[in-house]
Amino acid sequence: MxxxxxxxxxxxxxxxxxxxxxxxxxxxxxxxxxxxxxxxxxxxxxxxxxxxxxxxxxxxxxxxxxxxxxxxxxxxxxxxxxxxxxxxxxxxxxxxxxxxxxxxxxxxxxxxxxxxxxxxxxxxxxxxxxxxxxxxxxxxxxxxxxxxxxxxxxxxFYKNEDYLKVLSNSIAKSLEGFNYDHILFSYHGIPERHIKKSDPTKFHCKIDGSCCATNSVAHNTCYRHQCYETTKRVTALLGIPEDKISVSFQSRLPNDPWLKPYTDFEFERFPKEGKKNLAVITPAFVADCLETLEEIAMEGKEQFTEAGGVEYKHIPCLNTxxxxxxxxxxxxxxxxxxxxxxx
Missing domain, CATH: 3.40.50.1400 (Rossmann fold)
Structure with a gap:
C-alpha cells in the first residue's frame, strides 16, 4: 500500500x-x-x-x-x-x-x-x-x-512549471495595488563551502558569478544555482524587468563566508539608491516560519525603514x-x- x-x-x-x-x-x-x-x-x-x-x-x-x-x-x-x-x-x-x-x-x-x-x-x-x-x-x-x-x-521542484505558476500567481496577487520600486528574492543562507561540497564534479562550482549560468550536472545539487533559476523563471512569468529584481541570502553565522549578497545589507543599501518601496519574497520556504515572519517581515521592515525606506511589503509563502x-x-x-x- x-x-x-x-x-x-x-x-x-x-x-x-x-x-x-x-x-x-x-x-x-x-x-x-x-x-x-x-x-x-x-x-x-x-x-x-x-x-x-x-x-x-x-x-x-x-x-x-x-x-x-x-x-x-x-x-x-x-x-x-x-x-x-x-x-x-x-x-x-x-x-x-x-x-x-x-x-x-x-x-x-x-x-x-x-x-x-x-x-x-x-x-x-x-x-x-x-x-x-x-x-x-x-x-x-x-x-x-x-x-x-x-x-x-x-x-x-524549483523548476517545475506547475509550482512556478502557483508561486508567480501568489506573488502577483500580493503585489496588487503595491507600487514597488524593487522586488527582493531573499533566500535562506548557507556557507559557501556547502555549495562546493554538494558539487559531484568537484570542480564546476566556483561561486564566481558565471558557473551558475554554465550548464552542468552540478546544478542538480547546487542550491545557489537553483535559487537564481527560481528567481529567473518567476520573473519571466511575472513579466518584471530584470532591473526591478535581485537576489540575496539571509541567516548567516559570523566568521564564516556565506552566500552573498546578505539580505540585511541590501535592506540598508536600497533606500540609498532611491528604492524606497520594497517587496520581499522568500522562495526557499513553502510555509512561513521564524525566518520569514520575524527576520524578514519584522526585522527586515525595521532595517529598511531605518535606512530611509518608505513602503515595505513582505509577501507570504504559499502556505495553504x-x-x-x-x-x-x-x-x-x-x-x-x-x-x-x-x-
Missing amino acids: KGVLLVNLGSPDSPTPKDVKPYLDEFLMDERVIDVPNWLRNIIVRGIILRTRPKKSAEAYKKIWWEEGSPLVVISERFTDKVKEHTKMPVALGMRYGSMTIKNGLQELKDKGVDEVLLVPLYPQYAMSSFETVVVKTMEEKEQHFPEMKITTLQA DENWVAVMADWVNNWEKDGSLPS
Whole structure:
C-alpha cells in the first residue's frame, strides 16, 4: 500500500528557552548544518551558541507564535490536511527537528498498512542542510525501524512549471495595488563551502558569478544555482524587468563566508539608491516560519525603514494556498497511479 510523508524543518514545542535549547541543539548538531568535525561542532554549539542563543531565539519565537502553536507546524498541519482531502492515500507529516519526528510520521503510515512511501521534503531547492538532511534522516529511520518499507523521494521542484505558476500567481496577487520600486528574492543562507561540497564534479562550482549560468550536472545539487533559476523563471512569468529584481541570502553565522549578497545589507543599501518601496519574497520556504515572519517581515521592515525606506511589503509563502495544495495533490496522485514524479 502506498502513502505519503511530507517533511518540513520543525520547531520547538514552545517559545521558551527550556524548549528552544534542545531544538537548537538537535538542529545545530546536525553535521549537514554545521559541517565541521564533531569535536569542533560540540565546542561551537554546546560551548558557545547554546549558552546565549536559546533565550534570544525564544524571544523571537514569542513575537510570531500563534495561539495554536508554531506557525510553521500549524501551517504544515493545515497543508497536510488539505492534501489528504485530494487523495485516497494515507498522508503523514514529520519534521526534521523537534518532537514531531520523521520516525513518528513513518510509524503513522505503517500503522495504516503503508509499505511504499513517497517522501516529500518541503523544500523547493536542494541544499545539504535542508533537503539532503531530510532524505538522509528518513533513510536512517527506515533502515533502523522500517526495513520493509520502500521509499521514493520527490526531488527538488524549483523548476517545475506547475509550482512556478502557483508561486508567480501568489506573488502577483500580493503585489496588487503595491507600487514597488524593487522586488527582493531573499533566500535562506548557507556557507559557501556547502555549495562546493554538494558539487559531484568537484570542480564546476566556483561561486564566481558565471558557473551558475554554465550548464552542468552540478546544478542538480547546487542550491545557489537553483535559487537564481527560481528567481529567473518567476520573473519571466511575472513579466518584471530584470532591473526591478535581485537576489540575496539571509541567516548567516559570523566568521564564516556565506552566500552573498546578505539580505540585511541590501535592506540598508536600497533606500540609498532611491528604492524606497520594497517587496520581499522568500522562495526557499513553502510555509512561513521564524525566518520569514520575524527576520524578514519584522526585522527586515525595521532595517529598511531605518535606512530611509518608505513602503515595505513582505509577501507570504504559499502556505495553504489552494492552488499549491492542488499541485501537490496532483504530484502524489500521479505517483500512486503510475509511479511518475514531476520534473
